[in-house]
Amino acid sequence: MDSLRGPFPGLCWDGGRCCSLQAHAGQGSTLCFLEPPLLAGAPAVCRRRGVFLKACTAMATAGKPCEPGGPRHTNRLINEKSPYLLQHAHNPVDWYPWGQEAFDKAKKENKLIFLSVGYSTCHWCHVMEEESFKNKEIGEIMNKNFVCIKVDREERPDVDKVYMTFVQATSGGGGWPMSVWLTPDLKPFAGGTYFPPDDRVYRVGFRTVLLRIAEQWNQNKDALLENSQKIMEALQIHARICGQAQESPPPSQEVMAMCFQQLSKSYDEEYGGFSEFPKFPTPVNLNFLFTYWALHRTTPEGARALQMATHTLKMMAYGGIHDHIGQGFHRYSTDQHWHVPHFEKMLYDQGQLATAYTRAFQVSGDEFFADVVGDILLYVSRDLSDQAGGFYSAEDADSYPSATSGEKREGAFCVWTAEEIRALLPEPVEGAAEGTTLADVFMHHYGVKEDGNVSPAKDPHGELKGKNVLIVRSSPALTAARFGLEPGRLDALLSQGRRRLAAARAQRPRPHLDTKMLASWNGLMISGFAQAGAALAKEEYVCRAARAAHFVRRHLFDAASGRLLRSCYRGQDSAVEQSAVPIQGFLEDYVFVIQALFDLYEASLDQGWLEWALQLQHTQDKLFWDPKGFAYFSSEAGDPSLLLRLKDDQDGAEPSANSVTVMNLLRAASYSGHMEWVEKAGQILAAFSERLLKIPVALPEMARASAAFHHTLKQVVICGDPQGEDTKDLLRCVHSVYCPNKVLLLEDGADSSFLRRRLPFLRALAREAGKATAYVCSGSGCSLPVTAPRELRGLLLGAP
Numbered sequence: 001m002d003s004l005r006g007p008f009p010g011l012c013w014d015g016g017r018c019c020s021l022q023a024h025a026g027q028g029s030t031l032c033f034l035e036p037p038l039l040a041g042a043p044a045v046c047r048r049r050g051v052f053l054k055a056c057t058a059m060a061t062a063g064k065p066c067e068p069g070g071p072r073h074t075n076r077l078i079n080e081k082s083p084y085l086l087q088h089a090h091n092p093v094d095w096y097p098w099g100q101e102a103f104d105k106a107k108k109e110n111k112l113i114f115l116s117v118g119y120s121t122c123h124w125c126h127v128m129e130e131e132s133f134k135n136k137e138i139g140e141i142m143n144k145n146f147v148c149i150k151v152d153r154e155e156r157p158d159v160d161k162v163y164m165t166f167v168q169a170t171s172g173g174g175g176w177p178m179s180v181w182l183t184p185d186l187k188p189f190a191g192g193t194y195f196p197p198d199d200r201v202y203r204v205g206f207r208t209v210l211l212r213i214a215e216q217w218n219q220n221k222d223a224l225l226e227n228s229q230k231i232m233e234a235l236q237i238h239a240r241i242c243g244q245a246q247e248s249p250p251p252s253q254e255v256m257a258m259c260f261q262q263l264s265k266s267y268d269e270e271y272g273g274f275s276e277f278p279k280f281p282t283p284v285n286l287n288f289l290f291t292y293w294a295l296h297r298t299t300p301e302g303a304r305a306l307q308m309a310t311h312t313l314k315m316m317a318y319g320g321i322h323d324h325i326g327q328g329f330h331r332y333s334t335d336q337h338w339h340v341p342h343f344e345k346m347l348y349d350q351g352q353l354a355t356a357y358t359r360a361f362q363v364s365g366d367e368f369f370a371d372v373v374g375d376i377l378l379y380v381s382r383d384l385s386d387q388a389g390g391f392y393s394a395e396d397a398d399s400y401p402s403a404t405s406g407e408k409r410e411g412a413f414c415v416w417t418a419e420e421i422r423a424l425l426p427e428p429v430e431g432a433a434e435g436t437t438l439a440d441v442f443m444h445h446y447g448v449k450e451d452g453n454v455s456p457a458k459d460p461h462g463e464l465k466g467k468n469v470l471i472v473r474s475s476p477a478l479t480a481a482r483f484g485l486e487p488g489r490l491d492a493l494l495s496q497g498r499r500r501l502a503a504a505r506a507q508r509p510r511p512h513l514d515t516k517m518l519a520s521w522n523g524l525m526i527s528g529f530a531q532a533g534a535a536l537a538k539e540e541y542v543c544r545a546a547r548a549a550h551f552v553r554r555h556l557f558d559a560a561s562g563r564l565l566r567s568c569y570r571g572q573d574s575a576v577e578q579s580a581v582p583i584q585g586f587l588e589d590y591v592f593v594i595q596a597l598f599d600l601y602e603a604s605l606d607q608g609w610l611e612w613a614l615q616l617q618h619t620q621d622k623l624f625w626d627p628k629g630f631a632y633f634s635s636e637a638g639d640p641s642l643l644l645r646l647k648d649d650q651d652g653a654e655p656s657a658n659s660v661t662v663m664n665l666l667r668a669a670s671y672s673g674h675m676e677w678v679e680k681a682g683q684i685l686a687a688f689s690e691r692l693l694k695i696p697v698a699l700p701e702m703a704r705a706s707a708a709f710h711h712t713l714k715q716v717v718i719c720g721d722p723q724g725e726d727t728k729d730l731l732r733c734v735h736s737v738y739c740p741n742k743v744l745l746l747e748d749g750a751d752s753s754f755l756r757r758r759l760p761f762l763r764a765l766a767r768e769a770g771k772a773t774a775y776v777c778s779g780s781g782c783s784l785p786v787t788a789p790r791e792l793r794g795l796l797l798g799a800p
Contacts, residue, residue, distance in 0.1 A: 073139075075088075082516060084125075093148050094139075098151050103186065111145070112214070114179070116177055116178070117153050117177065124176065132195070146181075146210070152516075154393060162644045164178060165235055175193045177194055241629065249686050252709065259288060259697055263288070278332050281329065281352075287356060290306070293309070293363070306363065310364060317472075318472035327376065330345055341411075341469070347384055350525065362736060383513075386515070386576065389550060390548060390552070392513060397410045414505075415468060417452070424439070426439065454467060517570075517576075520654075526548045526599070527592075533545060545603065553612070562616075588657045590624070593616060598671075608754075610671055610755070614668055647687075650699065665678065670713045685702070707741065716742050717746075720772030733796075772787065773786070774792045776795045
């Protein structure tokens with residue numbers, strides 16, 4: 001189960017009730033969110049810990065093949081495009097998609113709504129489906145007492161965020177599958193995550209929960225309705241984020257220093273990362289540390305920031321969270337050592353990690369990081385790419401161990417027995433001690449053990465017993481020395497072993513592939529390819545980024561309205577399809593696509609991407625800006641089914657949209673001269689000022705953006721022929737330096753260029769002695785012209 005931490009520390013449990021001690025504007029009243037009769041009969045520990053609302057996690061095995069003879073049940077989800085909804089189309093539950101038909105039924109029949117939210121590669125979503133939603137008896141209880149709605153959180157993040165806010169507030173945590181009970185007018189009054197089907201020791205079963213809630217609705221309807229109204233009032237207060245007119249942004253230096261201190265305190269000195277376990281990649285933390293280093297290069301704190309970031313990235317690359325055979329990174333590690341992962345692979349992780357490893361290479365020049373970038377982009381190009389140019393969302397954690405298996409297991413596609421590896425790599429190694437086989441070398445380097453290398457503590461259901469998750473346990477030098485091999489010879493042997501295992505793995509049943517394509521995640525991946533292409537001088541990466549951007553413009557953009565769409569899908573015959581009623585783009589779609597287009601411009605110097613980005617920024621302002629409280633809402637106004645318009649206040653697996661948009665606005669102003677965008681960036685920082693000053697570690701992306709706002713972005717202008725070698729030399733210099741607070745512009749002398757029309761000062765910048773020339777400009781003017789890459793590098797390293 002993917003889990004979240006709750007943002008509401010003022011909420012507590014009291015005798016089975018979820019209460020706010022700060023319910024109304026600091027008044028000391030206690031607001032009860034849930035009446036205790038709903039918990040009657042639950043074990044004492046569940047009442048005390050609120051387990052009814054925050055269901056305890058239990059390990060289970062997911063996935064059985066479809067029944068022979070075809071499905072016995074088909075519900076309305078069969079008409080949907082979402083892979084997640086289609087997975088539930090043959091449940092005996094009378095599922096509805098989120099929409100007016102379901103809402104009208106609930107009101108007409110005066111029924112409660114059961115809302116289930118998840119996504120197609122969610123392991124615990126599979127578990128709950130197998131145990132409960134495929135259970136005919138439980139299905140009958142659901143159909144009799146509730147209008148049941150299924151939501152793909154990746155399609156509808158707006159719906160997910162509203163009800164996750166409730167679950168987090170009432171339980172202190174959250175995750176998926178999310179299970180929420182609503183009144184017919186969509187107000188939540190009870191919720192949790194995963195529930196086992198039947199009562200267990202200290203755990204309330206889903207069947208029991210359904211029956212008790214139905215009973216309470218019949219016997220205490222007025223009390224439930226009253227409570228649901230109080231809940232919404234409290235959530236609206238707790239979720240409010242706003243600034244005041246003329247309020248100043250918080251001091252950047254203070255915000256950056258505190259964020260660094262908070263990250264440093266939670267840092268794992270031995271294995272990297274920022275917790276003991278589970279361990280998540282958290283690229284937002286790594287990007288903050290690179291920025292902190294860039295602003296404090298000569299200080300001990302700067303050196304520590306760089307060490308924290310690069311050590312974490314190295315340990316992740318060595319670990320089992322990194323797929324050494326199939327490339328790419330899994331979602332997270334269940335242990336402190338980055339060893340045993342949760343095996344699903346998400347597009348947003350690949351995009352952000354490609355960028356983080358690219359920055360590590362820029363900073364260090366270590367080819368190790370460049371190799372990892374290539375590894376990630378190979379995986380995405382091969383396994384997550386649509387033939388039309390877009391990127392798919394994810395690969396599942398669960399799969400069948402063999403073609404004849406009747407049950408899926410987590411990680412089955414990726415793990416190995418020692419016996420399998422010995423059979424695949426039997427040949428003796430020339431030059432090593434007599435009797436040494438390729439398997440011996442490979443198994444030593446990747447920590448393979450005869451009886452498996454997964455601790456039983458990380459495998460309580462025995463799915464990985466006797467299996468090995470590959471993890472680099474020895475440096476190449478030590479492995480080579482152990483077997484008397486030259487380092488170059490070892491690299492060739494390990495590469496041969498990986499290819500052999502990859503070929504064998506290709507014969508296994510693959511995990512489910514979520515072929516939904518999201519504008520936001522495609523934006524993150526375009527940034528990954530574009531930044532890697534620029535920094536590594538790989539034109540093929542830039543071309544792949546451009547191809548994906550063309551895809552977004554063709555399939556995820558409505559040219560007539562100028563608006564982005566949220567999603568599209570791989571349909572029959574691999575054609576790209578759209579929903580009957582397309583889902584309009586959310587704030588995160590605009591923010592990540594705009595960021596991608598800026599990155600793509602800097603990599604390709606095609607001003608068309610710049611022009612589209614600025615058009616989308618204007619549209620974003622129109623649809624999502626809060627003119628009273630400042631900052632951007634996550635969703636647009638006008639949807640009566642959304643009870644809250646929220647502003648994300650935490651950078652998590654993905655950076656929050658407002659965090660990224662601060663830098664987007666500063667870049668947009670630098671490319672256009674439209675200074676109102678700088679003002680908006682400051683207003684966002686002011687709106688989040690309290691959080692940035694108290695717990696900036698919750699918003700590391702916004703913290704680093706505050707530094708860009710404080711220092712102002714530098715405009716690095718290259719005047720020259722884009723095809724000239726002298727121009728290319730200067731561009732390569734810019735791309736080789738990690739300088740977070742800058743934008744790159746090419747002034748090619750064309751009078752009709754988009755940039756010349758927007759930035760008249762470019763006309764005054766000339767080439768020196770006919771050579772390509774660089775200027776570093778800010779609001780106060782431009783540097784003296786330089787023509788040598790070495791001089792330009794000095795200017796860039798001297799810029800904050």
